[in-house]
Amino acid sequence: MISVQKGEDLLSISLSTILSYRKDKPEFQKLVVDWNKKILIDIEDFYPIEVVFDRDEIKFKVRDIDKKVDLKVKMNIYTLLDLSYGRLGPIKAVLKRKLRIKGLFKVRILLKFIKIFLKSMQMVAADPNNKYYELNKETR
Amino acid sequence: MTETKERNLYEKISKEDVYKKLEGIFGSQNVTDKSVDLYPYSYDMTECEPHMPDFVVIPENSAQLIELVKFCNQNLLPIVPYISGNNVGGLTIPEHGGIVVDFGKKMNKILYINENMMYALLEPGVTFGDLKKHLDENFPHLRYSYPFAPPYAGVVGNVILSGMNNLSCKIGSMGDSINGLEVITADGELARVGSCFYGKEEADNDSWWSRYPMPDLMGLFINWQGMTGLVTKCAVQLWPNPPFKKTYLGVVFGLPDIGPVIREVGRTEVVDDISAVSIEVVKMTIELPEPKKIPGEPDFAALFSISGKTESLFKAKAEYLKQTVEDLKKQGIKILLVDVDEFSKLFSLRVRCHLDLPAVILSLVEYSGLTWFGSYAPTHKLEKLIPKVNDLFLKYDVPPFIYMKIMKHAHYGIFRPILRYKKFKDEEKIHSLLNDIAEFCIAEGCIPYKTPIWMTDKMREIINPGWLHLFEKIKKCIDPNNIFNPGRWNT
Numbered sequence: 001m002i003s004v005q006k007g008e009d010l011l012s013i014s015l016s017t018i019l020s021y022r023k024d025k026p027e028f029q030k031l032v033v034d035w036n037k038k039i040l041i042d043i044e045d046f047y048p049i050e051v052v053f054d055r056d057e058i059k060f061k062v063r064d065i066d067k068k069v070d071l072k073v074k075m076n077i078y079t080l081l082d083l084s085y086g087r088l089g090p091i092k093a094v095l096k097r098k099l100r101i102k103g104l105f106k107v108r109i110l111l112k113f114i115k116i117f118l119k120s121m122q123m124v125a126a127d128p129n130n131k132y133y134e135l136n137k138e139t140r
Numbered sequence: 141m142t143e144t145k146e147r148n149l150y151e152k153i154s155k156e157d158v159y160k161k162l163e164g165i166f167g168s169q170n171v172t173d174k175s176v177d178l179y180p181y182s183y184d185m186t187e188c189e190p191h192m193p194d195f196v197v198i199p200e201n202s203a204q205l206i207e208l209v210k211f212c213n214q215n216l217l218p219i220v221p222y223i224s225g226n227n228v229g230g231l232t233i234p235e236h237g238g239i240v241v242d243f244g245k246k247m248n249k250i251l252y253i254n255e256n257m258m259y260a261l262l263e264p265g266v267t268f269g270d271l272k273k274h275l276d277e278n279f280p281h282l283r284y285s286y287p288f289a290p291p292y293a294g295v296v297g298n299v300i301l302s303g304m305n306n307l308s309c310k311i312g313s314m315g316d317s318i319n320g321l322e323v324i325t326a327d328g329e330l331a332r333v334g335s336c337f338y339g340k341e342e343a344d345n346d347s348w349w350s351r352y353p354m355p356d357l358m359g360l361f362i363n364w365q366g367m368t369g370l371v372t373k374c375a376v377q378l379w380p381n382p383p384f385k386k387t388y389l390g391v392v393f394g395l396p397d398i399g400p401v402i403r404e405v406g407r408t409e410v411v412d413d414i415s416a417v418s419i420e421v422v423k424m425t426i427e428l429p430e431p432k433k434i435p436g437e438p439d440f441a442a443l444f445s446i447s448g449k450t451e452s453l454f455k456a457k458a459e460y461l462k463q464t465v466e467d468l469k470k471q472g473i474k475i476l477l478v479d480v481d482e483f484s485k486l487f488s489l490r491v492r493c494h495l496d497l498p499a500v501i502l503s504l505v506e507y508s509g510l511t512w513f514g515s516y517a518p519t520h521k522l523e524k525l526i527p528k529v530n531d532l533f534l535k536y537d538v539p540p541f542i543y544m545k546i547m548k549h550a551h552y553g554i555f556r557p558i559l560r561y562k563k564f565k566d567e568e569k570i571h572s573l574l575n576d577i578a579e580f581c582i583a584e585g586c587i588p589y590k591t592p593i594w595m596t597d598k599m600r601e602i603i604n605p606g607w608l609h610l611f612e613k614i615k616k617c618i619d620p621n622n623i624f625n626p627g628r629w630n631t
Contacts, residue, residue, distance in 0.1 A: 008423070008428060008431070008432075008434075009434045009437060010419070010422070010423075010437055010438075010487070013423070013426060013487060013488060014486055014487045014488075017486065017487060017488050018486060045393070045474065045476060046436055046437070046438075047434070047435065047436025047437070062434055062436075063434075077476055077478060078478075080486070081478060081479075081482050081483070081486070084482075084486055085482060121486065124485055124486055125482070125485055125486060127485065129489075130481075130484075130485075130489060130492060131489070132484075132488075132489035132490045132491075132492040132493055132496075133493075
């Protein structure tokens with residue numbers, strides 16, 4: 001079981017939505033549990049956010065961000081949407097410098113980042129369900 | 141015997157005799173004087189002081205209401221119209237007791253849809269949910285416009301109180317979308333205003349197509365909060381339902397900068413609706429009831445809806461919207477424009493409650509108390525209004541909730557700070573905040589609508605005496621015994 005922190009700022013709300021999407025799926029759990037990495041995501045015009053993978057928890061930090069992280073990723077909101085909706089592939093995004101990655105040579109971390117983040121973003125985007133009122137029947 | 145603030149109601153007739161008369165008109169099943177039944181009609185979600193009615197009646201037709209009005213006029217008994225009690229202004233609280241007329245239960249029929257001239261003829265109790273369902277199922281090529289209100293809120297109350305809906309950038313105030321009214325005046329006479337005025341008998345269903353060009357008597361009933369008569373029928377305009385629709389989300393960084401953004405986009409004349417909310421409201425929508433803004437977050441989120449009868453028309457409108465946003469960026473305004481369908485999936489689908497109207501909006505109903513300073517606003521003042529009101533919210537340690545609209549392609553705007561609170565707990569603080577907001581905004585020229593009595597009292601201090609005298613002369617002329625919703629606007 002993986003727990004994803006509930007976001008309280010716009011970016012962590014969004015990342016929480018994306019990373020919660022398949023948190024109950026075994027293949028996702030296998031990717032995430034004990035990964036123990038810190039990924040800094042900087043969405044231009046917004047603010048940097050650190051995603052902390054800590055054993056079976058995924059947490060977000062927007063204050064007191066660690067100076068040393070395992071991977072730094074920078075893009076704007078339009079690139080994020082293009083990557084999610086399949087209008088742009090990750091390699092092309094990097095080549096066009098729309099997706100800037102510090103730690104590009106940490107291949108294993110990078111590949112896992114793509115498997116965790118990009119795949120989840122694409123799955124969330126591809127879900128045809130728009131029924132917000134059926135999202136979580138346990139609340140309210 | 142019920143003692144009211146102003147007078148003893150039952151000087152001319154005993155309460156028992158009133159009950160008998162009401163039973164005679166409406167039938168015993170449709171009249172009540174039991175406290176348990178009356179209580180829900182005595183209050184709303186706002187700060188307005190509760191007051192019990194003496195009776196609630198459930199009418200089925202105009203003939204019953206004519207008899208009621210004649211009886212009440214003769215015996216000086218107040219009549220308060222009620223549809224679903226969702227207003228935010230204490231409008232149906234029976235300030236002086238009397239008889240609440242609940243239209244919502246039985247006078248709730250959609251009487252006619254005219255496809256050719258695109259209007260719906262409604263009884264007062266029709267809800268947004270009723271109308272949407274009826275149009276979607278039977279007239280999918282037509283649409284109505286809907287507010288950020290639940291499906292069980294009334295259509296007629298919204299239009300005769302000049303509400304604003306999700307086509308307001310295009311059509312303006314909903315008061316302008318009324319084609320005709322049937323009303324009962326204080327002497328019990330049934331009058332039809334608008335193009336339905338021809339004919340001595342019942343109006344032809346196809347005659348409710350325009351408000352003009354005869355002397356405009358509609359104004360005697362719009363925004364009077366039920367003080368001039370009982371509306372028993374209302375024709376509202378419908379619009380073609382274009383097949384191509386999309387809503388864009390603009391996030392704006394910088395509090396005052398949302399002002400020029402919504403004004404300029406409004407002036408493009410290609411947008412059906414513009415509504416903007418403080419970014420905190422976006423978080424409230426997704427179950428963060430007391431959100432805090434963090435550094436780097438945008439200040440406002442605005443929704444821009446576009447529609448087109450053809451794809452090329454739709455695309456041209458979208459392109460013009462994008463170009464307008466680019467032009468705003470060149471002026472130094474930081475704004476990001478995205479497709480809200482795409483964005484909401486990656487953010488939280490819950491924000492879609494603002495798109496699929498009518499809907500129960502969580503941020504408006506999650507507390508027991510809800511009030512606002514809902515006003516029509518001069519749009520050139522937005523840059524001054526927004527930061528000051530935002531500061532007032534923060535001063536009181538309340539998350540800012542500013543809601544704005546651009547009306548009729550930027551001829552005017554809506555500026556509506558909204559306050560949610562826990563009744564009996566935060567009331568004092570919230571009233572004080574609302575009072576501060578009202579004083580500042582009224583001084584800047586904002587005009588509250590669906591106005592509570594304490595606010596009209598404040599407005600009267602600065603309204604020109606000529607207007608007040610004219611208003612009072614009309615009220616006295618049309619309702620000499622002050623039986624219709626007495627107390628409203630300090631009558």
